[in-house]
Amino acid sequence: MLKKLWWVVNVIWAAIFVSGAVFLLVRKYDAAGIYQTTELRLSALAVEGAFLIFIGLCQALAYYFIKRSSQVHHQ
Structure with a gap:
């Protein structure tokens, strides 16, 4: 059961990472109003x-x- 939860959490983290990377690559200005050059985008990535x-x-x-816990319970 914990392994399934672990996989769900990993999929959520992957979605957050991908959406964050896309956001960093497409924005023109950051929160401070600074124009995002290629160097700034790469450093943010x-x-x-x-x-x-x-x-x-x-x-x-x-x-x-989790794996160690499941092995202990099966023995």
């Missing part, structure tokens, strides 16, 4: 990518504990 790596590591750790 790099920050989002670093956040994705952090979330991925947390998800991998959660999956490890």
Whole structure:
């Protein structure tokens, strides 16, 4: 049951990441009113990518504990 929830959460995170990346690529001005050049867009994507790596590591750790928990209950 927890593995299904884990997959649902991962799909939600993927949708959030993709929509955030699309938003960062198509916006012309940021919240401060600064025009978004290619360099600024790429740096914003790099920050989002670093956040994705952090979330991925947390998800991998959660999956490890879910898998370990299910193995203990089956023995």
